[in-house]
């Protein structure tokens with residue numbers, strides 16, 4: 203249990219929305235292409251772009267990298283929305299052989315790797331809270347949850363992990 | 370659990386969605402030109418059919434986008450879903 207759930211390292215968070223011209227400018231600042239396929243992510247070093255909707259991405263980056271300012275600078279001339287949500291939500295990492303089963307206690311999505319492969323990400327619900335669920339490894343999931351729900355979700359995951367899981 | 374196919378995300382569990390009322394009801398271009406009866410018609414009067422119903426849904430806890438669906442109100446079956454802005458598919462209900 204001790205290693206089932208850990209806090210994700212501190213990171214900067216931005217939600218980006220915009221049309222093609224703005225997205226192309228953002229990609230110049232990011233150094234990689236925003237994923238256009240639904241529910242997929244793209245990464246370069248410590249920067250990650252998670253598809254949330256057809257014109258909406260969650261950008262995670264190292265706090266000291268100043269990516270938000272660079273994105274804003276690159277997109278300035280094009281209509282867009284770039285909202286910093288660094289402190290709105292927290293990151294939880296759920297990992298281990300039981301990770302899939304524990305999340306499945308409260309998440310109705312099929313989390314088998316065939317249906318939810320590494321790199322897949324989506325907003326969904328976990329028990330009664332909305333989360334962004336992102337698979338970063340065969341047995342590792344990154345969860346983004348709004349700060350005020352974090353204590354509830356930690357308690358939920360802790361309780362779910364002690365329910366006997368059939369093998 | 371009922372699965373609803375989001376036009377952007379594919380089949381997803383029902384509890385990620387919220388219902389948004391009847392689809393294809395255009396806001397009058399000149400609301401100030403409507404009399405009370407016409408405004409009432411726009412605001413409140415709905416088709417409420419038995420059978421296929423075109424309605425708005427929102428994938429709130431997913432991609433968060435609105436889309437439209439044809440749902441059979443007698444069976445609760447989603448016959449087809451389509452993106453906002455697309456025309457209503459020309460389909461007959463299973464029982465029609």
Ligand SMILES: [Zn+2]
Pocket residue numbers: 375376377378379428431432433434
């Ligand atoms: Zn969707």
